[in-house]
Structures are given as C-alpha cells and as structure tokens.
Amino acid sequence: MRRSGDMFFVDITMSLRGNVSFERAHEISDAVEKNIKKEITNSEITIHFEPSSEGCPKGFENL
Numbered sequence: 001m002r003r004s005g006d007m008f009f010v011d012i013t014m015s016l017r018g019n020v021s022f023e024r025a026h027e028i029s030d031a032v033e034k035n036i037k038k039e040i041t042n043s044e045i046t047i048h049f050e051p052s053s054e055g056c057p058k059g060f061e062n063l
Contacts, residue, residue, distance in 0.1 A: 018051035
C-alpha cells in the first residue's frame, strides 16, 4: 500500500486453490475490495490472484 496525497493505492496478491473457478475468484476479490473500501474510502485497489495447489483434491494440482 502506498499513499499519494489523500489517495491510498492498494496492491494485493491473493493465493487461491487451483480448483477455484475464475468466476468464484472474482467474487472473492470483489468482496475483499468492498471490505477495504469500507475502511479506506479514498483508495484505488488492484487485486491479483494466483492459483495454489495447497489444499486441492488429488488430481487438481496441475490445473
């Protein structure tokens, strides 16, 4: 996070299980963004998500 004037710029990288759908990943990132905006109203938020095989059922690790 960095500040410029009265604006905060927030960059987040989230790790999601590899079997999470693209649509669900966007739902999660939208919820995270809304929660941040509640606390930091003057913010520009960028969220990236990366797949992780941790916690995935066997056979989904390489999707």
